[in-house]
Structures are given as structure tokens and as C-alpha cells.
Amino acid sequence: MKLAIAEAIATERDMASISIPIPLRDRARTGLLGWLATVDHKKIGVMYMMVAFSFFVIAGVLALLIRLQLAAPNMQVVDPQTYNQIFTMHGTVMIFLFTIPMLVGGFGNYLLPLMIGARDVAFPRLNAFSFWITLGAGLVMFGGFLFGARSDAAWTAYIPYSSKTFSPTIGMDIWLLGLILLGIGSTLGAVNFLVTLYSMRAPGMTAWRIPMFGWAMGTTAGMVLLATPVLTAALIMLVADRNFNTQFFTTNRVQLWQHMFWFYSHPAVYIMILPAMGIISEVIPVFARKPLFGLRAVVISTILIGLLGFTTWVHHMFVSGVDPTIERFFMFTTMVIAVPTGVKMFNWLATLWGGSLNLKTPLLMCLGFLATFVIGGISGVMQGSIPVDQYVHNSYWVVAHFHYVLFGGSVFGIFAGLYFWVPKITGRMFDEKLGKLHFWTMMIGFNVTFFPMHFLGLLGMPRRIATYDAGRGWEAGNLIATIGAFLLAFSVLIFIINCIKLRNGERAGNDPWEGNTLEWSTTSPPPEYNFREIPVVESDRPLFDARMRTPSA
Amino acid sequence: MMDKSNLAMHMAGSQRWSDSRPDSRVGQPQPAKPTRVKNIGLLGVAFFIVSESMFFVGLFLAWFYLRATSDAWPPAGVAPPPLLPAVINTGIALLSTVAVLFADRAIARDNRSGLIAGIATAGALGVIFMAVQSAEFTALSALAQGSAYGSTFTFLLLFHVLRVFVGVVLMGVVLVRALLGHFSSRRRLLVQGTAMYWCFITGVWLVVFAVLYLLS
Numbered sequence: 001m002k003l004a005i006a007e008a009i010a011t012e013r014d015m016a017s018i019s020i021p022i023p024l025r026d027r028a029r030t031g032l033l034g035w036l037a038t039v040d041h042k043k044i045g046v047m048y049m050m051v052a053f054s055f056f057v058i059a060g061v062l063a064l065l066i067r068l069q070l071a072a073p074n075m076q077v078v079d080p081q082t083y084n085q086i087f088t089m090h091g092t093v094m095i096f097l098f099t100i101p102m103l104v105g106g107f108g109n110y111l112l113p114l115m116i117g118a119r120d121v122a123f124p125r126l127n128a129f130s131f132w133i134t135l136g137a138g139l140v141m142f143g144g145f146l147f148g149a150r151s152d153a154a155w156t157a158y159i160p161y162s163s164k165t166f167s168p169t170i171g172m173d174i175w176l177l178g179l180i181l182l183g184i185g186s187t188l189g190a191v192n193f194l195v196t197l198y199s200m201r202a203p204g205m206t207a208w209r210i211p212m213f214g215w216a217m218g219t220t221a222g223m224v225l226l227a228t229p230v231l232t233a234a235l236i237m238l239v240a241d242r243n244f245n246t247q248f249f250t251t252n253r254v255q256l257w258q259h260m261f262w263f264y265s266h267p268a269v270y271i272m273i274l275p276a277m278g279i280i281s282e283v284i285p286v287f288a289r290k291p292l293f294g295l296r297a298v299v300i301s302t303i304l305i306g307l308l309g310f311t312t313w314v315h316h317m318f319v320s321g322v323d324p325t326i327e328r329f330f331m332f333t334t335m336v337i338a339v340p341t342g343v344k345m346f347n348w349l350a351t352l353w354g355g356s357l358n359l360k361t362p363l364l365m366c367l368g369f370l371a372t373f374v375i376g377g378i379s380g381v382m383q384g385s386i387p388v389d390q391y392v393h394n395s396y397w398v399v400a401h402f403h404y405v406l407f408g409g410s411v412f413g414i415f416a417g418l419y420f421w422v423p424k425i426t427g428r429m430f431d432e433k434l435g436k437l438h439f440w441t442m443m444i445g446f447n448v449t450f451f452p453m454h455f456l457g458l459l460g461m462p463r464r465i466a467t468y469d470a471g472r473g474w475e476a477g478n479l480i481a482t483i484g485a486f487l488l489a490f491s492v493l494i495f496i497i498n499c500i501k502l503r504n505g506e507r508a509g510n511d512p513w514e515g516n517t518l519e520w521s522t523t524s525p526p527p528e529y530n531f532r533e534i535p536v537v538e539s540d541r542p543l544f545d546a547r548m549r550t551p552s553a
Numbered sequence: 554m555m556d557k558s559n560l561a562m563h564m565a566g567s568q569r570w571s572d573s574r575p576d577s578r579v580g581q582p583q584p585a586k587p588t589r590v591k592n593i594g595l596l597g598v599a600f601f602i603v604s605e606s607m608f609f610v611g612l613f614l615a616w617f618y619l620r621a622t623s624d625a626w627p628p629a630g631v632a633p634p635p636l637l638p639a640v641i642n643t644g645i646a647l648l649s650t651v652a653v654l655f656a657d658r659a660i661a662r663d664n665r666s667g668l669i670a671g672i673a674t675a676g677a678l679g680v681i682f683m684a685v686q687s688a689e690f691t692a693l694s695a696l697a698q699g700s701a702y703g704s705t706f707t708f709l710l711l712f713h714v715l716r717v718f719v720g721v722v723l724m725g726v727v728l729v730r731a732l733l734g735h736f737s738s739r740r741r742l743l744v745q746g747t748a749m750y751w752c753f754i755t756g757v758w759l760v761v762f763a764v765l766y767l768l769s
């Protein structure tokens with residue numbers, strides 16, 4: 001019912017100036033207890049975002065320590081042991097405590113019910129439980145870090161580094177326990193999202209009218225559901241090996257850990273990129289003033305990526321001594337998965353093409369995503385080839401690759417989403433000038449940091465080394481990377497300042513960007529029940545329809 | 554194309570263009586909480602069972618990988634596990650599944666005593682199952698520390714029997730609530746969920762039995 005939405009917008013807008021009466025339910029739940037005891041998907045989403053962002057800052061500081069240590073040959077900022085602990089924690093926190101909780105827990109929770117026209121997720125209390133268990137897991141991991149028991153076997157926890165022999169302290173066990181808890185939290189969250197998406201859509205929202213972000217979250221949740229339990233099994237097995245003397249990962253069977261770990265962790269890289277792709281698929285059409293080019297192609301390639309994501313994990317093990325026939329199969333699938341990724345790339349470019357681009361910060365972040373992600377995709381395909389990978393594996397080339405896809409992709413996507421939806425979440429607009437400054441410092445800082453790493457890798461610099469001698473040709477690249485890292489940190493500082501300035505930001509109103517999806521039909525921030533009236537959807541851009549129908553709005 | 558079914562349109566008394574892809578749901582009265590399936594709780598249980606299955610897929614992956622990379626399976630000097638207790642437990646598992654399904658069918662017809670009888674039988678059988686398994690464990694614990702074979706064997710049994718425990722606890726809750734007069738043909742989500750989960754547990758046992766006992 002386009003009319004109803006249009007009317008709702010009109011009335012909401014009119015009421016905004018008369019100050020909206022808050023229903024009693026809402027008022028009762030403000031204040032600290034209102035947050036801690038909440039089962040509202042929006043508050044839970046915001047808490048995920050806050051927690052994840054805090055972890056982002058912490059892991060970022062660890063990254064600065066890494067870059068300081070490597071800025072010049074033979075630096076002694078930290079000792080090698082501590083260095084190992086720092087990069088372990090940096091990787092673990094960025095992946096498990098920042099990117100995944102931010103995208104899935106934060107954006108997923110906040111937006112999914114709003115976008116599909118629901119009042120909440122299917123199981124709100126389970127949702128709150130997932131959040132608290134995730135936070136608890138994060139604290140467990142840091143608990144070990146603070147009390148001197150730290151894991152130092154990298155985020156991949158390869159055997160034998162993570163075995164009792166090489167990681168004798170309880171730090172490793174705490175790390176494993178934290179990951180097990182996190183896995184439980186995200187598996188339950190995935191169940192919740194899948195049921196929500198399947199059964200809670202507003203009337204009229206047929207499959208092809210689900211917003212792209214919804215499809216991305218659905219695929220992501222499916223991958224979480226299928227992949228995470230396998231990692232959980234492996235983690236429990238490792239705990240048992242370390243403490244109960246079982247014999248799963250004895251030294252002549254190190255590959256078993258790698259298989260089980262990458263069976264989860266390759267899908268996990270898509271768990272981290274698909275929601276970001278979903279975000280930019282929502283943002284680009286709004287700022288190009290065009291519908292998403294080939295929505296169905298994007299949906300189908302998203303699902304294909306989700307399925308194929310389970311068939312490529314051995315490309316992380318090309319030097320582990322896997323049977324060559326098997327390796328070749330996985331090389332083939334790795335090349336194949338680049339195809340649906342490329343399809344999406346063309347869809348975004350075609351959406352931009354000929355659009356009347358509104359170059360606000362959210363769109364800039366999306367352009368940053370496209371420009372950097374494509375480089376990461378290309379370096380990925382290159383190292384997906386066995387002969388190339390045997391040369392670059394475990395070198396800084398790989399570090400460059402995954403930062404181009406994870407920072408250039410996921411993190412730019414996250415910031416695109418924040419600049420786009422924080423006005424909805426808070427009711428205030430960001431400062432556009434600071435936003436642009438944030439984008440440009442981040443874009444430049446990012447490339448200055450990570451582009452030289454391609455060369456360092458090709459020059460033979462291994463990853464995860466605490467220091468290096470002069471005279472190998474690695475000095476310049478490392479120094480440039482360190483300078484870039486501080487620029488990058490500065491850009492995040494600008495974002496934080498921009499967040500603080502939100503208090504006095506311009507009022508956003510219901511629909512500051514002329515959006516397409518249902519969340520823009522309700523107030524900013526939305527009431528606890530989201531929609532006064534559940535909307536009825538008649539196309540994949542319900543708000544666009546509504547605008548077309550209200551002559552003066 | 555004109556969309557004649559639209560409630561708002563009728564109320565507003567106006568006509569307007571509609572999307573070219575009409576949807577039969579448009580214009581239906583609005584439920585407070587729109588849902589497209591009768592029972593979202595059961596859908597949740599179904600998805601949860603998918604994730605539970607993947608956990609066992611992980612353990613079986615380890616089993617087959619370690620088996621493929623071992624010289625002898627079970628290792629030399631280790632006798633294959635005795636079949637009899639496992640056969641007995643297979644019978645028990647199947648019987649209890651029948652009982653739990655009977656209980657669910659009964660309450661679907663508002664037959665509460667049938668529910669109580671069925672769920673009590675299934676729960677009791679579950680307890681017997683656990684007792685037999687714990688005897689297995691005492692025999693196995695030494696094995697677990699000695700070899701990859703023993704480790705995966707014990708893990709598969711252990712994590713299966715943990716699920717049995719959860720299932721028995723669920724059946725206990727159902728039993729108590731049924732005795733208190735809860736549940737009816739319209740309100741039996743917990744019964745249905747428990748039945749579904751129990752069927753899954755039995756299914757896992759059948760695979761465990763086939764792989765660990767029959768195929769080794």
C-alpha cells in the first residue's frame with residue numbers, strides 16, 4: 001500500500017515539528033537499565049556496533065605497535081614474544097570481535113527487521129542472549145590478555161604453534177574458549193536471522209522485493225550456520241588435545257587442523273564481505289539516483305558466492321603438502337568464485353554509470369570500496385594459482401591481499417553504512433566536511449599503508465616476523481607503510497570527532513537521503529515498535545514508490 | 554494494471570497505478586506480527602538442527618581424515634568395540650523415537666494422557682541409553698588418550714550422548730508441564746520441538762552406529 005506509506009511519511013513529517021509523543025513503553029525503557037535489559041533489535045544492534053567499534057580501536061592501536069616495530073630494521077619497540085601476542089590479538093580481534101559483530105550483529109540486527117517491515121527479529125530474547133554471549137567472549141579473550149596469559153599462535157592457531165608444547169600457557173586455552181563462546185553466539189544469531197527473514201517479512205514483500213542487504217544477510221547467516229559449528233568442533237578438539245591428552249592434531253597430522261580451520265575461515269571471509277557488499281548495494285542506488293542494476297543478478301551471484309565459498313578452502317594450504325590433484329581442484333574453484341564477484345562489480349559500476357551522482361560521504365566510501373576491493377580481488381586470483389601462491393604464500397603479499405579485501409572492502413563498506421544509517425539511528429546528520437576529510441585521509445592512508453606490502457612480499461619479506469635486518473631492500477616499503485598507518489589512525493580519529501559532533505548535528509528527519517527501503521518511512525530514530533502500521537510492499541523500492549505518489553513531499 | 558484488491562485504495566476511494574508485478578497478499582488485513590509460517594518456533598528448531606548437524610559433520614570429517622591417514626584403524630592391539638551394547642542402544646533409540654512421536658500425535662488430538670505416557674516412556678528409554686553409554690565410556694577412556702582412533706571414537710559418543718542428555722531434560726520439562734495440565738492441540742510447540750530434536754538425535758546415532766561400529 002504505497003498510499004499508506006506515503007501518508008505515514010507525510011504524517012510523521014508533520015508530527016516531527018510538533019514533537020512526537022513517546023508511547024509509555026518507550027519511556028519506561030530509557031536509561032541504563034533500558035539498554036542492559038533490552039530485547040529491542042535496534043538497541044541490541046547499537047550495542048553490537050559500540051562494542052565492535054571499541055574493539056576496532058583497540059586492535060587498531062595494536063596495529064600501530066606492529067607498524068612501529070617494523071618501521072625500520074632491528075627495532076626493539078617490543079620483544080619478539082610480545083610481538084607475536086600483539087599480531088595474534090590484532091588479527092583475532094579485527095576479524096572475530098570487530099568485523100563480524102559489526103556487520104552481522106550491528107548492521108544486521110538494526111536494519112534487517114526495519115528493512116523487511118517487521119517489528120523485531122523472530123526471537124528477540126535469543127537475540128539479546130547472542131549479544132551478551134558475544135560480549136562475554138570478547139571479555140574472556142581480553143581477560144587472558146590483561147592477566148599475562150596470552151595466546152601467540154596467530155589468528156589461525158596452526159598446529160604445532162598452538163599445541164601444548166609450543167603454547168604451554170593457559171592463554172591459548174582462554175583464546176580457544178573465547179572463540180567457542182563467540183561461535184555459539186553467532187550460530188544462534190544466524191538461526192534468528194534466517195527465521196526472521198523467512199517468516200517476518202511485511203505483506204507483499206516477495207522474495208524479489210527483499211532489499212539487497214536482506215539477501216546478503218540471509219546468505220551470510222546461512223554460511224554462519226553451516227561453517228561455524230565445524231570450527232567449534234575443531235576448537236573443542238584442540239582444547240581436548242591440550243588438556244585431556246587426546247590425539248587429534250598430533251604432529252604428523254597438522255593438516256587436519258588446517259582443513260577444519262579453513263573449512264570455517266574461508267567462508268568466514270565471505271561472512272565479512274557479503275554484508276558489506278549488501279551495504280554498498282543499498283547505498284549506491286540511493287546516491288546514483290538509479291535502481292540497482294540487475295538486482296536479480298546481484299542476488300544470484302551473492303548466493304553463488306555463498307555456496308562456492310564452501311568449496312575453496314584448500315587454497316590456503318597450497319604449501320601444506322595436500323595431494324596435488326586435490327590442490328588443482330581447489331585452484332579451479334578459487335578461480336570460479338571470482339566470477340560472481342566480478343558480476344557484482346559490474347553491476348555496481350553499471351548502477352553508477354549515467355547516474356546523477358550525489359557525491360556525499362556514503363557514496364565516497366562506496367567508491368573507495370570499489371576501487372580497493374578490485375585490487376584485492378585481483379591479487380586474490382593471482383595467488384589462487386598454485387605456482388604463484390607457492391612463491392607468495394606466507395609473505396607480505398598475502399597481507400596486502402587480505403587488507404585490500406578486508407579493510408578496502410569490509411571496513412569501507414562499514415563506514416559507508418555508518419555514514420548512511422547513523423542519521424537514521426541517532427536522528428542527527430554527520431558533518432559532511434569532516435566526513436569527506438575522513439574519507440580522503442582514510443583512502444590515502446590505507447593505500448600508503450598496504451600498497452607497498454605487495455612489493456615487500458614479492459621481495460620475499462615473510463609475514464609475522466618481529467624484525468628484519470637492513471640491506472634486503474625492505475626498509476623503504478616498511479617505513480612508508482608505517483607512515484600510512486598513522487595517517488589511517490588519524491582518519492579514524494576524525495570519524496570519532498565526527499561522532500562526538502553528532503550531538504549538535506543537523507536533524508535528519510525521516511528520510512534525509514531519499515532512500516528506497518522501508519526504514520526511511522519511519523522516524524529517526526524509529527520508535528520501539530518500528531512502524532505505526534505494518535507497511536504493505538509493492539516493489540523492491542517501496543519508498544521510491546511512495547515518493548512518486550506524494551506530489552508535495 | 555489496476556490493483557483492485559488494495560485495502561488502502563478502497564478506503565481512500567481512489568484509483569492508482571500499481572506495480573507491474575501484482576502480489577496476492579497486497580491488501581490483506583494486517584496482522585500485528587506478520588509471519589508467513591504457522592510456527593516460527595519450529596522453523597527455528599529446524600535451523601538449529603542444521604547447525605547441530607554441521608557440528609557432527611566436523612567430527613566425522615576428523616574421523617575419516619584420521620582414518621585415511623592411519624596405517625591401521627583401529628590401531629594394532631586395539632580390539633574393535635563390542636557390538637552388543639550398541640545394537641541394544643540402537644533398539645532403545647528407535648523405540649524412544651516411536652514413543653516421542655506417539656506423544657506428539659496424542660497431544661495433537663488433545664489426548665493428554667497419551668502425551669504423558671509417550672513422553673515418560675521416551676524419557677525413561679533415554680535414561681537407559683545414557684546408562685549403557687556410560688558403561689561404554691569407562692571402557693573407552695584409556696583408549697581416548699592413546700590414539701587418534703580412540704579420541705574420535707570417544708568424541709563422537711560423548712557429544713552424541715550430551716545431546717541425549719539435553720533431549721532427556723527437555724522431555725522432563727514436557728512431562729512436568731503436561732502433568733500440570735499444560736499443552737493442547739493448539740499449544741504444543743515445546744512438544745513438537747522436543748520431538749523434532751529427538752528424531753535428530755536418533756538420526757545422529759544411526760550414523761554413529763553405522764560408521765563407528767558397522768564400517769570399522
Ligand code: HEM
Pocket residue numbers: 156269270272273315316334335337338341376377378379380381382383384385389392393394398401402405406409410
Ligand atoms: C576474488 C576473490 C578472492 C580470491 C580468489 C582469494 C584468494 C585467496 C588465496 C588463494 C589466499 C591464500 C593465500 C596464501 O595464504 O598463500 C587468500 C588469503 C586470504 N584472503 Fe582471499 N581471496 C579472495 C577474496 C577475499 C575476500 C573477499 C576476503 C575477505 C573479505 C579475503 C580474505 C582473505 C584472508 C583474510 C586471507 C589470509 C588468511 C591468512 O592466511 O591469514 N579474500 N585469498
Ligand SMILES: [Cu+2]
Pocket residue numbers: 265266269312313315316
Ligand atoms: Cu580463502
